[in-house]
Amino acid sequence: MLDLSPARPSTARGALSDPIVTTGGLRKSYDRKTEILKGIDLTIRAGERVALIGSNGCGKSTLLRCLIGLHEVSAGEVTALGETFTGLPAGAQKARLRRKTGFVFQKHCLVRRRSVLSNVIHGMMSEPGSWRAFSQMTAPETWRRAALEALAWVNLADKAAARADALSGGQQQRVAIARALVRQPALLIADEPAASLDPVSGQDVMALFTRLCAEHGITLLFTSHDMSHARSFADRIVALKAGRVLFDKPADTTTDADIEEVFRVEAR
């Protein structure tokens, strides 16, 4: 059984170490008319657990993707895990950045017809000799063992041989977490990891996230629409509204009025 109790941050804010991610005046637009991010200044320190909140379309997912170069930054600068870039990170820089980052999507994004073990081994894709991560059949023994260990962290080691699409939604999301953690990244980014799950599975997945990040010293940045998740599992909440940072404060000092302000629709 998983421990469903919320994992509170183990590090006090004042004692946190160097910035692991910083953005300066980050802007992103998909076309000339629509600017999604309008100058984001954000700092995340190693060991922090940060929840990014905001209504639909405020730019949360776009911001996450810009941080690891999945989307091109229109203006401003990103420094993530020692890599500074504008626009898109260059080839080798992108590889270094992604090697140190784990990403969990709202939909688990597993390869359905592959085994659970193969999906976790895919987490090794950025390692040298990446072709061996195509499947568990081609992977070296050390990667197979690391993947099985990551599956044990999420209590799914007994499902290693099963096909990914034979698992429930919650189990698939746990496999996605194992895939993101198998290389023990410095930074784990999760885009609404509990959104496609029922409340119990969602709570289960979030508890697992925060516990594993605490155990392995991984910095966590996640987005959520569930304020109880943001308050319980993060030590800092950053709210976005209309492409700007509305507030950035410790989770335990965030009030209901703050939350209400984030989701209030402005009268035209």
Next chain:
Amino acid sequence: MSKPADPLPSRWPRLSPLAFALTMAALALVIASVGQVAPTPGQLVDGGPSLVRLVNRMSPPNLDPAFLTRIFWRIVETFQIAIAGAAIGIALSLPIAWFAARGVGPLGNVGAFLSKAFISFLRTVPDLVWALLFVATVGLGAVAGTMTIVVDTIGFCGRFFAEAIEDSEKEPQEAISAIGGNRLSILFGAILPEVMPSFVNTSLFALEKAVRSSVVLGLVGAGGIGQELKAAFDLFQYRNASTIILVIFLIVLGMEWATDRLRRKVQ
């Protein structure tokens, strides 16, 4: 005051003058073609007795053991042409389809366009024309037939493989990209496992098509059972011809049955 009732929509769709003109032109083309090249009732009636005479000359089929042995080896050659041609064609279709898949392949949009154009060119030239070209270049026999099937299979599989790659789920691809995977990792890690049932399905259709094609390629000298059929008609050996036609029918039927079963298994 009550609102006037909305008018009932027209029973027939309204055609614009241009659409009406195009429809009429298409109908005129069909009628003109049928009038010029379709058989008239008189021709059908006149041809009936000739058909009956031909069927009489074809019966009973020749079951002489020496002839059947010769046919058996021709059938083996036909299968070899189909299997070797389809296997090589399918293998070559995989990279070509990857190059042709927009947004996924390594050559960009221009490369994808050129690769698709190449596949279309291979597909639009009929297999008998390819066979004539290969007979002229490598000579009469099975090699020309195999080369024809290779080209025909690339034209067929290349298109469907490329479409399957383009339509494959994007989320797992994005996940592998976020992990740090390159285009090759995305192809082997996410795309191929996803599209494999579609590839197997298309490959089985290609094999079925290859068997049908390899049967007729002999008509232009590209090896296989078709060569025997042509010889039988040229030499007025109609009992031999009927045996060959029956054997071809059984081969194609057996192939369709086998590939249908395999397809059901894959699904």
